[in-house]
Amino acid sequence: MKKLDFSVLKTLRLKRRMTAEQLSKKSDVTRATIAKIEAGFDNPRVQTIESLAKALQLSAGDLIRLAEGVRVEQARTESFSKAGYSGTRLYFGNLEMYLLKADKGARTEYGYELHEDTTEVCVVLSGHLILHVGDQSIPLESGSAVRFNAMHEHKFSVVEDTEFLLIHVRTM
Numbered sequence: 001m002k003k004l005d006f007s008v009l010k011t012l013r014l015k016r017r018m019t020a021e022q023l024s025k026k027s028d029v030t031r032a033t034i035a036k037i038e039a040g041f042d043n044p045r046v047q048t049i050e051s052l053a054k055a056l057q058l059s060a061g062d063l064i065r066l067a068e069g070v071r072v073e074q075a076r077t078e079s080f081s082k083a084g085y086s087g088t089r090l091y092f093g094n095l096e097m098y099l100l101k102a103d104k105g106a107r108t109e110y111g112y113e114l115h116e117d118t119t120e121v122c123v124v125l126s127g128h129l130i131l132h133v134g135d136q137s138i139p140l141e142s143g144s145a146v147r148f149n150a151m152h153e154h155k156f157s158v159v160e161d162t163e164f165l166l167i168h169v170r171t172m
Helices: 008-015 018-029 031-037 048-057 060-068
Strands: 076-080 085-090 095-102 117-134 136-141 145-149 152-171
Touching: 008 031, 008 060, 018 031, 018 048, 031 048, 048 060, 136 145
Parallel strands: none
Antiparallel strands: 076 085, 085 095, 095 152, 117 136, 117 145, 117 152
16 A cells, blocks of 8 residues: 655645644644654554544545645646647646647537546637637637536637647546
């Protein structure tokens, strides 16, 4: 089993503007134990995790998931090119990003194979395109962004040469 990193406890505590003493009182876990956990010297027992999580308004499972997280994960990358679009595909487990350049006049069609239970975010870095989702057409220019359920049929029409970022987040 991989070692859990509960040093995230300190970040959670600080985010909630709590001192270690306040967390100790609220969780009924000693200040010394909290210090050891935050410093990475101690993996807490299940009961301690439950008490700390409750004090931080989290589930024990959420606290464990945060402790399992990799501090830094480098994206896998590959080139992407398709019908007037080119750029780089970057991906992690449930997160996929496309940093793209599209030529004026380029169009895409809905790719059902790319979208399971996926939320899609489009951020326009420069240029102008139109997102079509169902009967909606949303013009997007430099600095604008939208989020939508990618299971709905959608397409992009590029009005002028555009650089944009597409982010796919699988929710399952």
